[in-house]
Amino acid sequence: MTHDTLPGPCHLCGDTRGDRVNGAWRCARCGWRYGDVPDADLPLPRIDVVYYLRFGERVKIGTSAQPRRRLGAIRHDELLAFEHGGRDLEQQRHRDFAALREGGEWFTLTGDLAAHIASLRTAGEPWDRYARWLAEALRG
Structure with a gap:
């Protein structure tokens, strides 16, 4: 467009x-x-996100209400996606992809996890989606 x-x-x-x-x-x-x-x-409204960070062939699934600050503190190669949600959604994703867990919040980037991330990316780039959520919360 x-x-x-x-x-x-x-x-x-x-x-x-x-x-x-x-x-x-x-x-x-x-x-x-x-x-x-x-x-x-x-203050800006609180927007909780579940983030998916790639480092090599692994993905960290975490959550933050301040994603710019949080992502700046984590070594990673690429921000793959954001999902609108907090700790409950993060814990659900950890359960969803438990078979791919490598340790802590790190998972192997393959199969169902790769497909899930791809589905999130069809909705737009992570920071664009975050900006839209912020605008919606301010208008709300």
Whole structure:
């Protein structure tokens, strides 16, 4: 899909791609209405994510409410996906892929786990999805 260029960067995620929706500009990445500015005096809403990090042929399945900070503290080769959810979903994924567990929160990247991650990626790039969840929570 092709997008137009916003008059300036999105005030929420900084992207410059946009679409006209009902006469108003919306950011193509997060869906935030161009021109609206989040209240800097209020904290951003908490968005819990389950993350999937690849390091070699292994995947760490973890959770965080501050994914940028958390991922910055973990050695990894690639962020594969985000899933909207917290500790309960993370523990469910650990049970779902228990047969592939290598130790702790690390799993072999193969079979059902690889298919699950691929299905999450069809919904979009991880940081784009996170930006959209954040915009939805702010609008909510």
